[in-house]
Amino acid sequence: MTTIQYLTLIDTLARFHLRGEARQFYLGYLWWLLEPALYVAVFYIVFQLLLESRQPGYLYFLAVGKLTFIWFSKSVVQASSSIENNKGLIAQVTISKAVFPLAAVQQGLYRQLAVFSILLVLLFFSGKGQFHYWFWLLPLMVVQMILISGVGLLAALMVCWHKDFQHLIQLGMMFLLFVSGVFWDVNAVADADVRRWLLFLNPLATLIDAYRQILLLGSMPKADLMSVLLCQSLFLLTIAVGAYRIFQARIALRVLSR
Amino acid sequence: MTHLLMLDNVSLSFDMGANIRYDALSSISLQIAAGDRVGVLGANGSGKSTLLKIMAKIFEPETGQVEWAPNVTASLLTLGLGFRPDLSGRDNAYLSCLLMGLSSKAASSCLNEIESFCELGSFFDQPVKFYSTGMRARLAFGSALLNQSRVLLIDEVLSVGDSVFREKAKQALEEQLSPERAAIIVSHNLGQIRSLADTAILMERGEISASGAINDVLEVYQRSTVTSR
Structure with missing residues (x-):
């Protein structure tokens, strides 16, 4: 297969999966928007209404963080089980197994495009959004796609070897939810060293902060942090591609013999 | 005679957990040449499907070697285990074409041919979860028929469906089996194996x-089956 054929296959798998998934629910594609909106609503009720956060514009602050996080977490979790879920196809055709996690990542992108479109409209009409540097969203989303692809591919390979990793990945997502500045501002950490390490060690914290810089503060994301984020994402993707080259031939046996 | 495919002392075992290994294939040596039509017989669990998966490059052998002649591809025709139940027959057929390496344009243009071969009527546009086993087999066979591989590995696709479709599928397969191609056929239908295979x-x-x-x-x-009863 040529690269174009692989890309067509990945995109078709993603679109068909989304179509099949939507057919299972009464509200169909509406769940793409309802699910993240309900997540944000739940956290808003807890943090703004019950715990009475005094931060102005907290709903939008939370929405940007949470929606960015959901894109990452949902895509990685779906990618992690994608090889296992496609064992029927794996038993029939000889293709690169990376196709399945990458199709899951592509599904996440389609969902997120719809979610971000709604978010941008809300920010625009509420007057809470800043749009001077909106064009920075595109490179940021590309970097996030690279990050999700690398992590998703590695997660799928791990689950393929031992299904136990599925539990650890879900637990890992819970941990990331609390340390990535979804509910709180990573820039509010008083200790500068802790703040720097938090952003350096957790690419997701850098991403969420960058989206807020662009959409809520109307400033450009920090160049040094963006460079580190891009390097980290490319590094993870390179490791993942290498791992698939090494283990490709053993994946089918691993999945089909258990 | 030029060999399309050669297995030399191939073995493969499965990890069953708790340090138990199951020998799925042991020391298999086999040569397939152009024009060969080989039937594979055996009870359930004897290694027939695993052998086809080795030939289709889905599994790699643990020991031994598998050699394909240059530019020779082998394709496995099975009962559509990979069909997505929530998608229509049309979508699944399109996906099968892409998985076989067709471009999106070529895949789209094949759909009419597949639709007319399957004879599923309006069911072709209904989700596969509503199909009977026979209807799934029709779709699987119709989608796989477009395969242009030199080595066809046929796993039980001719054993299901009604007798009219089975005969149609057999005839379609006969038309595909040119002297340049080889076919390895697994089936529990001994009559079909007898009529399709030479060895x-x-x-x-x-x-x-x-x-x-x-x-x-x-x-x-x-x-052997009479003795084992």
Whole structure:
């Protein structure tokens, strides 16, 4: 297969999966928007209404963080089980197994495009959004796609070897939810060293902060942090591609013999 | 005679957990040449499907070697285990075409041909979860028929569906089997194996226990099934 054929296959798998998934629910594609909106609503009720956060514009602050996080977490979790879920196809055709996690990542992108479109409209009409540097969203989303692809591919390979990793990945997502500045501002950490390490060690914290810089503060994301984020994402993707080259031939046996 | 495919002392075992290994294939040696039509016989669990998966490059052998002649591809025709139940027959057929390496344009243009071969009527646009086993088999066979591989590995696709469709599928397969191609056919339908294959191998517990002309091997197989009862 040529690269174009692989890309067509990945995109078709993603679109068909989304179509099949939507057919299972009464509200169909509406769940793409309802699910993240309900997540944000739940956290808003807890943090703004019950715990009475005094931060102005907290709903939008939370929405940007949470929606960015959901894109990452949902895509990685779906990618992690994608090889296992496609064992029927794996038993029939000889293709690169990376196709399945990458199709899951592509599904996440389609969902997120719809979610971000709604978010941008809300920010625009509420007057809470800043749009001077909106064009920075595109490179940021590309970097996030690279990050999700690398992590998703590695997660799928791990689950393929031992299904136990599925539990650890879900637990890992819970941990990331609390340390990535979804509910709180990573820039509010008083200790500068802790703040720097938090952003350096957790690419997701850098991403969420960058989206807020662009959409809520109307400033450009920090160049040094963006460079580190891009390097980290490319590094993870390179490791993942290498791992698939090494283990490709053993994946089918691993999945089909258990 | 030029060999399309050669297996030399191939073995493969599965990890069953708790340090138990199951020998799916043991020391299999086999040569497939252009024009060969080989039937594979054996009881359930004897290693027939695993052998086809090795030939289709889905599994790699643990020991031994598999050699394909340059530019020779092998394709596995099975009962559409990979069909997505929530998608229509049309979508699944399109996906099958892409998985076989067709471009999106070529895949789209094949759909009419597949639709008319399957004879599913309006069901072709309904989700596959509403299909009977026979209807799934029609879709699987219709989608796989477009395959242009030199080596066709046919796993039980001719054993299901009604008798009219089985005969149609057999005829379509006969048309595909040119002297440049080879076919390895797994089926529990002995009549079909007899009419499609020239030679056969008998698999028992992951090993080839008999090989030769189709009628000779069928006789050994039928004797062994009577004895084991």
